[in-house]
Amino acid sequence: MALFELRQVSRTYHLGDLMVRALKEVSLAIEAGELLAFMGPSGSGKSTLCHLLGLLDNPTSGKLLLDGQDASELDEDGRAELRNRKIGFVFQNFSLVPVLTALENVQLPLLFRPGHESLARKRAAEALEAVGLTPCSRQRPSQLSGGQQQRVAIARALVTHAEVVIADEPTANLDSEAAESLMDLIQKLNAERKTTFLLATHDARLLRSIPRQISLHDGEVVSDQKGARS
Amino acid sequence: MMLWLTIACRNLFRNHRRSLFTILAIGFGFAGVTLFSGFVHYISSSLRDMQIYGRAGGHLTVLKKNWNAPGAIEEEASFTDEETALIEKVLAEEPNVVAVSPGTGLSAILSNGEASSICYGFGISPSTVERIRNTARGLLGEFRYYEGDPLSDEKSYGIGISRGLRRALDLKLGDSVVLAGPTADGQFNAVDCEVLQIFETTGDQSDRSLLVPIEHVRRLRNSYGAQQFGVLLREGVSLPDMRKQLTDRLAAEGIQVEIFTWEEMSHFYRRVRDMFNVINRFNLVIVLVIAGMSVINTIGMAVMERTREIGTLRALGLKPRGVLVLFALESALIGLCGTGLGVLLLLAGWLGMDIAKPTWIPPQINVEVPLQVHLVPEYIVLCAVGVVTLAVLAALIASRRAARMEVVDALGHS
Ligand SMILES: Nc1ncnc2c1ncn2[C@@H]1O[C@H](COP(=O)(O)OP(=O)(O)O)[C@@H](O)[C@H]1O
Ligand SMILES: [Mg+2]
Numbered sequence: 001m002a003l004f005e006l007r008q009v010s011r012t013y014h015l016g017d018l019m020v021r022a023l024k025e026v027s028l029a030i031e032a033g034e035l036l037a038f039m040g041p042s043g044s045g046k047s048t049l050c051h052l053l054g055l056l057d058n059p060t061s062g063k064l065l066l067d068g069q070d071a072s073e074l075d076e077d078g079r080a081e082l083r084n085r086k087i088g089f090v091f092q093n094f095s096l097v098p099v100l101t102a103l104e105n106v107q108l109p110l111l112f113r114p115g116h117e118s119l120a121r122k123r124a125a126e127a128l129e130a131v132g133l134t135p136c137s138r139q140r141p142s143q144l145s146g147g148q149q150q151r152v153a154i155a156r157a158l159v160t161h162a163e164v165v166i167a168d169e170p171t172a173n174l175d176s177e178a179a180e181s182l183m184d185l186i187q188k189l190n191a192e193r194k195t196t197f198l199l200a201t202h203d204a205r206l207l208r209s210i211p212r213q214i215s216l217h218d219g220e221v222v223s224d225q226k227g228a229r230s
Numbered sequence: 231m232m233l234w235l236t237i238a239c240r241n242l243f244r245n246h247r248r249s250l251f252t253i254l255a256i257g258f259g260f261a262g263v264t265l266f267s268g269f270v271h272y273i274s275s276s277l278r279d280m281q282i283y284g285r286a287g288g289h290l291t292v293l294k295k296n297w298n299a300p301g302a303i304e305e306e307a308s309f310t311d312e313e314t315a316l317i318e319k320v321l322a323e324e325p326n327v328v329a330v331s332p333g334t335g336l337s338a339i340l341s342n343g344e345a346s347s348i349c350y351g352f353g354i355s356p357s358t359v360e361r362i363r364n365t366a367r368g369l370l371g372e373f374r375y376y377e378g379d380p381l382s383d384e385k386s387y388g389i390g391i392s393r394g395l396r397r398a399l400d401l402k403l404g405d406s407v408v409l410a411g412p413t414a415d416g417q418f419n420a421v422d423c424e425v426l427q428i429f430e431t432t433g434d435q436s437d438r439s440l441l442v443p444i445e446h447v448r449r450l451r452n453s454y455g456a457q458q459f460g461v462l463l464r465e466g467v468s469l470p471d472m473r474k475q476l477t478d479r480l481a482a483e484g485i486q487v488e489i490f491t492w493e494e495m496s497h498f499y500r501r502v503r504d505m506f507n508v509i510n511r512f513n514l515v516i517v518l519v520i521a522g523m524s525v526i527n528t529i530g531m532a533v534m535e536r537t538r539e540i541g542t543l544r545a546l547g548l549k550p551r552g553v554l555v556l557f558a559l560e561s562a563l564i565g566l567c568g569t570g571l572g573v574l575l576l577l578a579g580w581l582g583m584d585i586a587k588p589t590w591i592p593p594q595i596n597v598e599v600p601l602q603v604h605l606v607p608e609y610i611v612l613c614a615v616g617v618v619t620l621a622v623l624a625a626l627i628a629s630r631r632a633a634r635m636e637v638v639d640a641l642g643h644s
Contacts, residue, residue, distance in 0.1 A: 054545065056544075056637045056638050056641070057636070057638045076549070076550060077549050077551075080550075081547065081549075089542075089545045093538070097539055098244075099240035100240075104233060107233065108233070109547055111233050112546065112552065113547075117232070156546070
């Protein structure tokens, strides 16, 4: 069974009288352990797709199954619990809680579960080590570089042993060196831990090493290339 | 939960300026309300002590049944000699009764030989009154409300007159006067008296009242009968229970009485208390509104600034309820800090007054008395709980929209 299965998923926004069809009947399947990128120009629907896959939003029509479960059958609390257990997020704008240290930020998702306080510290330390930021555990986001902040966000996604990490333009605000090294980290984690990574990006430079690339245009899948390594 | 508190604390510090102003608003409001209510408590308890001890009214006042029935004249409101003796015996046997102070009202004429004035006299037992006052020395202080000498059982012709009477008859201490009035069976009688004291009244200058040792009143009325008995009880005895018990006990002896509590007897106490309670509630409402608004404002701004952070936390699995908890905690913390500051300000105010010992002339007392505030722990705790509850409610109001917001919208918030 596929990790994600999308069956003719559409998402339409209503702006007053205007109807924006951000996604048009997208169907695809994503297996556990994949490293996959959604590509396409700005406005092609990458973020919308990420939000749907991340259970942050519901399709206007069509079905989205996560581990065979229909996401639209869950209520808000149920989706929150599912996100917490299975999905990690890395956003374009650095999304750490500014008043918390790196280590505390990484603990957060586990603290949404009652009774996980002691586990959280241990796991957070491990996750920070996995992204190579143990020395920065006690620093606040404002004391970290953009690249470091995104690594903390990845650690925060890994701390729950999430099955999938969804990263929407994680490198958009990084210089190319930091962007390269973030991509290396993502590849390494994907290879070693078999964590599924779904990236959205329009930065073609970073795509060289990504095995599956899905191109979107105006809300439609225009190509889905597997094993594309150049 | 620890981390939630950490987040709340650090966010308060991060916006320390904003937090500080809210905390100051709550603190000063809290101190204002508790100081004023401490003052009200001081006033009410002073008036209570004044009624129970100062005027020797006791906790309960025993009156003849139908004492104020329409058309009842003074004589019908009095107990007979036998009834009076029996009531005194019954009350003396009751273990919860500490002292019994008999009293008799009397409409009479006071004359200085040249001029005379109608007056309303009240017969008291000076030794009992003194004993009852002594029970409360600590409470009332050495508050003296007359000039001249105290009345005494021995010198039972020595009377006290109000300032109004002194003016009307141009009297001074030591003057001889004649008190004339009806006896118990309707004859006219007169006795010689000496002005022993001139006292303050709560009434105005035209108040023509008179205090006479009850022995002397009995001589004038040619009767042992009293009109009322002030009953001082042990502290803490339930007044309604005692009232019922005494009423039944005396009824069994064939005497029909009506018993009133000190509160029912003191019209003045009730009026003052009610007035202050109104002012107090008014203050409370103003302070609550101001404190509530400033908390709503503070939390509202925090919610606006941190909408994207809320979106991130929601994405990571925080439920809408959790968002409310997050801000409620922050707000409760503001409330607690405000309360803490408020308690400090209250103590400072209280200590300041204890050192400066300000005085004032209350309405209807006509003498300078100390102005105090009482620390009433129950009220302070109640206010603290109220403030924190209010803060939490305000936070819920300010953050409920953010909690209900779609995660995607919150994330996209700039
Ligand atoms: N909340 C929204 N309301 C209205 N239109 C939206 C909203 N979010 C996205 N869109 C529209 O949907 C389309 C796809 O947007 P998006 O998924 O953000 O694309 P991408 O991430 O590839 O830039 C765009 O035309 C965008 O204007
Ligand atoms: Mg986008």
